[in-house]
Amino acid sequence: MDSVKQPQPASATGTAGAARKRIGIFGSTGSIGKQALEVIEANADKFSVSILTAHSNHDLLIEQSRKFRPAAVVIVDETKFQLVKNELSSLGIKVLAGEKALEEVAEMNNYDMMLAAIVGFAGLKPTLKAIETGKTIALANKETLVVAGDIVMQMAVQRRVPVIPVDSEHSAIFQCLVGETRNRIEKIVLTASGGPFLGKKPNYLVNVKREHALQHPNWSMGTKITIDSATLMNKGLEMIEAKWLFNLQPRQIQVVVHPQSIIHSMVQFEDGSIKAQMGLPDMKLPIQYAMAFPVRIANDFPRFDFTKSSQLTFEPPDIRTFRNLALATDALHRGGNLPCIMNAANEIAVFGFLKNRIGFLDMTEVIERTMERLTFIEKPTLEEYFESDAEARNFAATLINL
Numbered sequence: 001m002d003s004v005k006q007p008q009p010a011s012a013t014g015t016a017g018a019a020r021k022r023i024g025i026f027g028s029t030g031s032i033g034k035q036a037l038e039v040i041e042a043n044a045d046k047f048s049v050s051i052l053t054a055h056s057n058h059d060l061l062i063e064q065s066r067k068f069r070p071a072a073v074v075i076v077d078e079t080k081f082q083l084v085k086n087e088l089s090s091l092g093i094k095v096l097a098g099e100k101a102l103e104e105v106a107e108m109n110n111y112d113m114m115l116a117a118i119v120g121f122a123g124l125k126p127t128l129k130a131i132e133t134g135k136t137i138a139l140a141n142k143e144t145l146v147v148a149g150d151i152v153m154q155m156a157v158q159r160r161v162p163v164i165p166v167d168s169e170h171s172a173i174f175q176c177l178v179g180e181t182r183n184r185i186e187k188i189v190l191t192a193s194g195g196p197f198l199g200k201k202p203n204y205l206v207n208v209k210r211e212h213a214l215q216h217p218n219w220s221m222g223t224k225i226t227i228d229s230a231t232l233m234n235k236g237l238e239m240i241e242a243k244w245l246f247n248l249q250p251r252q253i254q255v256v257v258h259p260q261s262i263i264h265s266m267v268q269f270e271d272g273s274i275k276a277q278m279g280l281p282d283m284k285l286p287i288q289y290a291m292a293f294p295v296r297i298a299n300d301f302p303r304f305d306f307t308k309s310s311q312l313t314f315e316p317p318d319i320r321t322f323r324n325l326a327l328a329t330d331a332l333h334r335g336g337n338l339p340c341i342m343n344a345a346n347e348i349a350v351f352g353f354l355k356n357r358i359g360f361l362d363m364t365e366v367i368e369r370t371m372e373r374l375t376f377i378e379k380p381t382l383e384e385y386f387e388s389d390a391e392a393r394n395f396a397a398t399l400i401n402l
Helices: 031-042 058-068 078-091 099-106 120-132 143-158 168-177 223-231 233-245 284-292 323-334 338-354 362-373 382-399
Strands: 021-026 047-054 072-075 094-097 113-116 136-139 163-165 185-192 253-257 263-269 274-278
Touching (some): 021 099, 058 078, 072 099, 120 143, 136 284, 143 163, 163 284, 168 263, 223 338, 233 323, 323 362, 338 362, 362 382
Parallel strands (some): 021 113
16 A cells, blocks of 8 residues: 655744744635634734735735735736735835736745635646745645646655645644654545535436525635535545645545534544544634644634534435536546546536526536546646646536636
8 A cells, every 4th residue: 555645844933932934825815815814813923924915806905915014915807906006005015916926926035835725726836836936835725736736746745845735624634644654544534514405416406506505504615615515526626635635546535424524534544543633614723733833823713512512423425416526536536637627627617607607517517528528648747737727618618608
């Protein structure tokens, strides 16, 4: 059985008695970015903000910049550049615009850790630039590893860059592996809440609207990941991410539905022992853990009370109804550029659903047809990943007349 990459300590910067760890938040106006800033504000003696980036939410970016005073900000939507620049001109903050600017600031030397929280494929290029320059990565963007995990992790190993997961499931596995360097993994178990439609069948799902799908029972997340959770695609993406993060074979990765979202994931070792990481569903906990690693820092987050919990339940996922998970499992096993194609088609399908262009079940059809149509490449180059992504988006868009 293959050995697994074990967690390695990040820079000691930010530990007790040391200088504050300088954080670059790529995607600061999204759900993860906003919660990360809450963690930083509560631990101002340990962290500072050097970079903030946003796609188009210029009002919130300006508000965050005034409060945290980063050295540089990026607004990807170039039509908002002058607005942001004018508002921040008196603060000495460097303001840039456009997608290329994300890569430019990722290469800067004014921060220690990138919190990679840009949604989707757009997070890949700046993350690669940060790794090239030796920055520690707190990874909240699972698509970066789904699309090009082999290249990203190989570069991280070569540059000796720690990649610390922020997803609650991968953070759980990471935490379970601390101190287990010499012990082999038999399998990991990724837990899934089941989303808002747990137990529902296709005759119900055919009528689901965006407002229903955005009502997650346990987690507060951005719109894209909430829809992915409702279709179980999120869990499929997490399987592929786990493969690369922890150097696993597909047979070592299992998904189980756990509606209470108290056990965030588990590791079973070759002796049969199982370690689980537990806690109330709150993304600020894995965000804080990643930013402060290897130190745990105190907080006032709510605590789980075993005496008040009635039960923890587990069941297999319904992949006949939620076929996205079956498609992702196929992509996990086949590898190559298929996960990249699947991810691109999924991003377009989710966009189409959120715009009320297609139905809930139609998302799976779009993804499946795109995966069947595009050319499979067993060992793609980085350029071929970019080409596969573009081709898959174009094809998926034609299916829903975007």
